[in-house]
Structure formats: structure tokens, C-alpha cells
Amino acid sequence: MSLRLSTVILPVRPWHGGGRDQWERAERLGFHTAYTYDHLTWRTFRDGPWFGAVPTLTAAAAVTDRLRLGTLVTSPNFRHPVTLAKELMSLDDISGGRITLGIGAGGNGFDATALGQEEWTPRERADRFAEFVPLLDRLLTESAVTQRGTFYSAEEARGIPGCVQRPRLPFAVAATGPRGMKLVAKHGQAWVTTGDPKVFEGTPEQSIEALRGQVGKLDKALAEAGREPGSIERILLTGFTPERGSMLESVDAFVDFAGRHRELGFTELVIHAPIPDSDFAADEAVFERIATEALAQLGA
Numbered sequence: 001m002s003l004r005l006s007t008v009i010l011p012v013r014p015w016h017g018g019g020r021d022q023w024e025r026a027e028r029l030g031f032h033t034a035y036t037y038d039h040l041t042w043r044t045f046r047d048g049p050w051f052g053a054v055p056t057l058t059a060a061a062a063v064t065d066r067l068r069l070g071t072l073v074t075s076p077n078f079r080h081p082v083t084l085a086k087e088l089m090s091l092d093d094i095s096g097g098r099i100t101l102g103i104g105a106g107g108n109g110f111d112a113t114a115l116g117q118e119e120w121t122p123r124e125r126a127d128r129f130a131e132f133v134p135l136l137d138r139l140l141t142e143s144a145v146t147q148r149g150t151f152y153s154a155e156e157a158r159g160i161p162g163c164v165q166r167p168r169l170p171f172a173v174a175a176t177g178p179r180g181m182k183l184v185a186k187h188g189q190a191w192v193t194t195g196d197p198k199v200f201e202g203t204p205e206q207s208i209e210a211l212r213g214q215v216g217k218l219d220k221a222l223a224e225a226g227r228e229p230g231s232i233e234r235i236l237l238t239g240f241t242p243e244r245g246s247m248l249e250s251v252d253a254f255v256d257f258a259g260r261h262r263e264l265g266f267t268e269l270v271i272h273a274p275i276p277d278s279d280f281a282a283d284e285a286v287f288e289r290i291a292t293e294a295l296a297q298l299g300a
Contacts, residue, residue, distance in 0.1 A: 003258060004268040005295055006033040008072055008237065010042070010275060011051040015059055019051070022273055023060040027067040029291035034060065035072035035102060035270060038079075040114050044279060054087050061095035068098045072237055072270065073174050073192065075106030076125070076132045078115055082157045085139035089163055097164035102192055102235075103136075104174030105129035126179050127151070133173070133183050140168035172235055181217050185225035190233035190268070191218055195241040207241045208260060215265055235268040236261055239280060248274075248282040254290045255297045262298070 007026050013019040026034040038053035057069050069091075074084065092099045105125045106112065112119045120128065128151045135152050138145050140163055145154045163169045170189035175181050176196070184191045196210035219229050238247065238257075247257040248271065258269055271290065274282040 002267065003262050003295060003298065004032040005258075005291065006035065006068075006235075006268055006270045007031045007273050007291070008035040008037070008270050009273045010045070010280070011036050011053065011056045012045055012049050012275060014049065014051075015056075019056070020059070020063060023067075024063055026273070027064045029288060031067065031291060032268065033068035033070055033100060033270075034064075035070045035100075038071040038074040038102075039109070040078060040111050043109065046110060054091065057091055057099070058094055061091065061098065064098075066098075068100055069095055070100035070172070071102045072172070073102035073104040075104050075111070076128045076151075077106040077111035079132075081132055081136040081139055081152050082154050085136055085157070085159060088169060089140065089159060089161075092163045092165060092169045095164075097169075099165075099169045100172055100190070101169055102172040102174065103133065104192070105180065126177070130179060130183065133171070133187050137168070137171070137187050172233070176214055176217075178217065178221070181221035182225070184218065184232070185221040185227055188232060190235050192235045192237060194237045194239075197240075200240055200242065202242055204242050204260075207243075208264065211236075211261070211264055229265075233268055234266045235270060236266045237270045239272045247271075248286060248290065250286060251289050251293050251297065254294050258294060258298055 009022050009026065013022065023034060036053050036056055041050045053071055060069055088099065088101060108119055131149050131151050135147055135149065135154065139154065139157060139159050143158065143160050145157045147154050171187055172190035172192050173184040173188040174192040175184050176193060193214055195207055199206040199210050222229055222232065243257050247254050261269065272280040274280060274284055274287050
């Protein structure tokens with residue numbers, strides 16, 4: 001099974017203070033896709049610089065030619081399907097059809113209350129996500145949409161001319177539970193996971209077993225939707241499983257990690273571009289060697 005290697009660039013550097021260089025480097029190193037988080041800020045970076053995902057991706061599209069670009073992930077926490085659809089359609093146009101939308105239900109971080117709302121419960125987030133994704137799908141594939149929903153509505157919202165990618169840009173849906181998996185199976189061109197939070201502090205073996213269980217749930221959802229298992233890409237956003245402290249220490253360590261996860265059926269691994277003095281600190285030279293050498297060593 002072939003494997004792709006991608007990266008995620010957190011929007012913490014000013015565009016003219018190293019930000020642009022990172023996106024150009026990602027293309028030069030041969031990554032399949034370069035993603036960014038779509039948050040208002042995130043965890044330990046809350047009191048430091050943090051830039052918007054859509055403007056960052058727009059700028060990245062202007063200085064790259066081949067690299068796919070995307071969010072990992074966008075959520076309903078501070079987005080509305082109507083305005084998001086217009087921004088995505090524009091991004092797809094500017095990039096020449098190189099945008100992937102990573103999308104998830106969101107969490108209880110800083111985004112959850114930044115607009116002044118009460119924090120949603122997990123069930124409320126799932127309810128909103130179940131309405132958000134189908135409406136966004138319609139907005140990106142139909143020229144005019146009117147829909148009245150419990151949480152999201154559209155009134156003759158125009159989506160002209162539509163996406164460059166047809167019928168729309170691909171959705172990479174983050175999900176682990178049964179309701180989310182159904183959304184993946186119905187609307188997704190890819191599935192995203194970070195692993196199982198219950199074993200983030202466990203052993204690599206426990207993490208593999210948890211991921212195997214998630215893959216099984218995905219395959220079941222796909223079968224119920226009448227889709228073949230191979231019809232969907234399987235993306236692991238790394239940096240959260242128990243190996244996060246060791247997998248980027250050497251090319252050999254990463255190849256071992258990648259091989260074990262390829263055996264589970266993952267088709268794309270995403271590694272964080274290093275950020276000094278953070279949870280994503282790593283040796284820049286090793287990161288670049290992984291980008292240029294790891295897949296060849298893996299025979300991918």
C-alpha cells in the first residue's frame with residue numbers, strides 16, 4: 001500500500017518573518033500536502049502570535065505551484081457553512097484546485113467560547129456537526145441553496161462558479177465515534193484521526209490497538225454506506241500518540257513508526273513542522289531528512 005507524507009504548519013510566524021519560507025520549503029521538500037490548524041488560537045500558543053488559516057492558505061497558494069494545501073481541521077466552533085463555503089470556493093480558485101478541507105466537530109478549547117457563547121457539550125457539538133457538513137456539501141456543489149436547519153440556515157446562498165475541483169474540493173473528515181464515521185462514509189473523501197486520547201500517555205502497542213479499532217469502525221460505516229474500503233484516504237495527524245517524543249528523533253525511528261501505521265491501512269501521515277520551545281520542537285535537519293528520505297526507505 002502506498003503512503004503519502006504531509007506536514008502541518010502552525011500559523012505562529014509572521015508571513016514576512018519566516019512564515020512564507022515554511023510553505024515554500026514544504027513544497028521544495030516534496031510533501032504531498034501542507035495543512036494548517038483552523039483555530040483562533042491553540043493551547044500553549046494562546047498568548048503568542050497566531051494568524052488566521054484562510055489568509056495564510058491564500059498567501060501559501062500564491063507562492064507554491066504543486067503542493068496541496070488545507071485545514072486540519074476546521075470546525076463549527078466559529079464557522080458558518082455559508083461564509084465558509086464562499087472562502088473555500090475562493091481558495092480553490094486561487095490555488096488552481098489544490099485545497100483539501102479537513103473538518104471536525106471541534107473541541108472545548110479556546111475557540112469554543114471566543115464568540116461569547118456557552119461551551120457546547122460533546123452531544124451538542126455532534127448535533128451541530130451532523131448539520132454543518134451536509135449543508136456545506138450542498139453549498140459547494142449547488143449554485144443556489146435554501147435550507148432551514150436547527151443550527152444553520154441558508155437563504156438562496158449563491159455558490160457560483162463552484163469549486164475548481166469537481167464536484168467540489170475534497171473533505172477530510174475527522175471522526176472517531178459512530179455518528180462521525182457515518183458523516184465520513186457519506187461525505188468524506190478522506191478520514192482523519194489523531195489516535196485515541198485515552199492512550200496518548202500509554203504504550204505504542206496500546207495506541208496501535210486503539211487505532212485498529214477506529215479503522216474497524218470506519219470500514220463498518222463504509223460498508224453500511226455501500227462504499228468500498230479503498231474508496232477513502234486514511235490520514236493520521238501525528239504528534240499525539242505515545243511515540244510523539246521519539247518518532248522525529250531520527251529517520252529510522254520515523255520509518256519504524258510509519259511502517260507500523262501503514263500496516264493499519266493509513267495512506268497519509270502528517271508531521272508537524274518544528275516549532276522551537278514548544279510541544280512540537282524537533283531537529284530541523286532530521287525533519288528535512290524524514291521528508292526527503294523516509295518514504296524511499298519504507299519502499300513507499
